Amino acid sequence: MSPTPARTSRDAILAAARTILERDGLDAVTMAAVAERVGIRPPSLYRHVRDRAGLLVALVGGAADELRIELVAAAASIEDLPGPEGPARRVVAITDAYRAFARRSPRTAALLFSDLGPATAAIVEASARAAAPVVEAAAALAGPERALSAARVLTAFAHGFTSMEVAGAFRLGGDPDEAYHLGVATLVAGLRTGRPDPAVRASARPGTR
Amino acid sequence: MSPTPARTSRDAILAAARTILERDGLDAVTMAAVAERVGIRPPSLYRHVRDRAGLLVALVGGAADELRIELVAAAASIEDLPGPEGPARRVVAITDAYRAFARRSPRTAALLFSDLGPATAAIVEASARAAAPVVEAAAALAGPERALSAARVLTAFAHGFTSMEVAGAFRLGGDPDEAYHLGVATLVAGLRTGRPDPAVRASARPGTR
DNA sequence: ACCTGAACACCGTTCAAGT
DNA sequence: ACCTGAACACCGTTCAAGT
Numbered sequence: 001m002s003p004t005p006a007r008t009s010r011d012a013i014l015a016a017a018r019t020i021l022e023r024d025g026l027d028a029v030t031m032a033a034v035a036e037r038v039g040i041r042p043p044s045l046y047r048h049v050r051d052r053a054g055l056l057v058a059l060v061g062g063a064a065d066e067l068r069i070e071l072v073a074a075a076a077s078i079e080d081l082p083g084p085e086g087p088a089r090r091v092v093a094i095t096d097a098y099r100a101f102a103r104r105s106p107r108t109a110a111l112l113f114s115d116l117g118p119a120t121a122a123i124v125e126a127s128a129r130a131a132a133p134v135v136e137a138a139a140a141l142a143g144p145e146r147a148l149s150a151a152r153v154l155t156a157f158a159h160g161f162t163s164m165e166v167a168g169a170f171r172l173g174g175d176p177d178e179a180y181h182l183g184v185a186t187l188v189a190g191l192r193t194g195r196p197d198p199a200v201r202a203s204a205r206p207g208t209r
Numbered sequence: 210m211s212p213t214p215a216r217t218s219r220d221a222i223l224a225a226a227r228t229i230l231e232r233d234g235l236d237a238v239t240m241a242a243v244a245e246r247v248g249i250r251p252p253s254l255y256r257h258v259r260d261r262a263g264l265l266v267a268l269v270g271g272a273a274d275e276l277r278i279e280l281v282a283a284a285a286s287i288e289d290l291p292g293p294e295g296p297a298r299r300v301v302a303i304t305d306a307y308r309a310f311a312r313r314s315p316r317t318a319a320l321l322f323s324d325l326g327p328a329t330a331a332i333v334e335a336s337a338r339a340a341a342p343v344v345e346a347a348a349a350l351a352g353p354e355r356a357l358s359a360a361r362v363l364t365a366f367a368h369g370f371t372s373m374e375v376a377g378a379f380r381l382g383g384d385p386d387e388a389y390h391l392g393v394a395t396l397v398a399g400l401r402t403g404r405p406d407p408a409v410r411a412s413a414r415p416g417t418r
Numbered sequence: 419a420c421c422t423g424a425a426c427a428c429c430g431t432t433c434a435a436g437t
Numbered sequence: 438a439c440c441t442g443a444a445c446a447c448c449g450t451t452c453a454a455g456t
Contacts (some may be wrong), residue, residue, distance in 0.1 A: 004420050004456070025326060031449060043450075044421050052449065110324060113369075113376045115316065117234060124377050146391070148383040152370070153392035160322075160369020161361070167322040168333050174357040182355070183362035183396070190395035213437070213439050240430060252431075253440050261430065 008038040010048045014059050021059070021107050029056070056111070057119045063108045064126035070097050071133040087140035088188050094137055095158045095184045102162035110163050131155055142191040150191045157183050217247040219257045223268050230268070230316050238265070265320070266328045272317045273335035279306050280342040296349035297397050303346055304367045304393045311371035319372050340364055351400045359400045366392050 016037035020029050031052055035042040049055040074097035078090045102109035112127050114120075134155055139147035161180055170176045225246035229238050240261055244251040258264040283306035287299045311318035321336050323329075343364055348356035370389055379385045 113373045113378055115376055149388035149391050152388040156370035156373055157366045161365035164322045164365055167324055169322055179358035179361040182358045186399035190399045
């Protein structure tokens with residue numbers, strides 16, 4: 001007759017799901033596996049999450065918030081400097097933090113920009129929150145006009161690189177670290193100084209002002 | 210008594226799967242849906258592919274080969290020029306071709322560097338084949354020593370950008386085309402001229418010579 | 419108020435049986 | 438030689454029933 005207290009929590013469920021995701025992959029994140037890990041039966045999960053897709057979206061959303069905090073911390077760890085030096089270092093710190101996150105939670109990171117079906121919108125929203133510090137740093141680096149484009153370029157590189165890394169795409173030898181820092185340094189230097197080489201720009205396809 | 214001729218083919222199966230993938234997403238690529246589309250029953254599929262994972266791997270592998278052909282064609286469409294101008298334009302042509310492919314087959318492109326379980330190795334191999342023209346062009350642009358890193362940087366950017374685009378990550382307004390070409394132009398200009406800014410490089414974490 | 423067993427539809431896969 | 442129906446294990450999900 002007495003109302004029974006909850007035997008688990010939404011947070012515990014999300015944590016369990018994330019552990020399974022990182023350890024065994026997305027297919028292993030079944031309702032049965034998650035339920036067992038938190039000590040309840042599968043049907044009870046539906047009291048805490050709408051369905052499996054909702055669970056995954058919440059998982060990725062939580063990870064995005066966690067990432068945002070780490071990116072903000074990385075940006076804050078760089079002292080302000082006069083001239084363009086500060087923003088450049090800040091961007092490097094942010095991209096390094098992104099990569100650190102992706103290496104710690106590779107499968108979660110791979111889901112940050114993935115098509116998870118109809119519920120994808122919520123993930124995109126969470127990712128946008130996480131991208132805020134990137135846009136801020138990009139604005140300081142490349143100027144307010146190019147801030148959005150610069151942030152997209154930096155995010156695309158960091159995300160693309162780490163997701164390739166996670167998929168095991170770098171097996172031809174060489175040093176992935178070197179490639180990552182080459183990319184970041186090239187982008188930071190180019191986005192800072194302003195216009196890229198006009199000859200190259202001219203060969204981009206027309207109609208893209 | 211007479212041996213019955215095959216009612217379908219592996220190619221037809223892969224094409225059917227790809228159509229469903231692009232139209233309705235990965236979850237919709239069920240054995241039942243593919244079988245129905247080629248006019249057989251689900252169990253018969255197992256005569257042509259090992260299992261669902263094998264089907265997906267073959268699908269992505271075929272797409273990677275198709276992509277490779279388009280990248281080679283894009284590279285060949287740029288005439289040789291003396292000096293660094295030729296390689297730069299070639300790299301732009303290749304990255305444009307990659308983006309065109311990703312826009313035509315967004316969900317397939319998203320799978321090119323994805324973790325599809327134990328069979329992922331085959332996908333990575335196919336992607337490596339597709340990356341060959343990129344490495345070649347990167348070598349001409351950045352020199353043989355930095356060819357591999359430069360190719361990784363360019364591929365990471367192109368893949369990361371298009372996968373974000375596919376996921377609908379660019380909703381803050383602005384022009385994605387502009388951002389894409391800004392990224393490509395920045396990378397091409399920076400990778401061509403050689404060393405990125407030393408001050409920025411110095412802030413990369415140590416031990417990555 | 420929260421959890422569960424039972425049940426349903428669906429999916430991937432196997433295999434003996436059909437032609 | 439290729440295809441199929443029947444069957445199995447598993448999965449996501451619902452819901453009436455339990456405490």
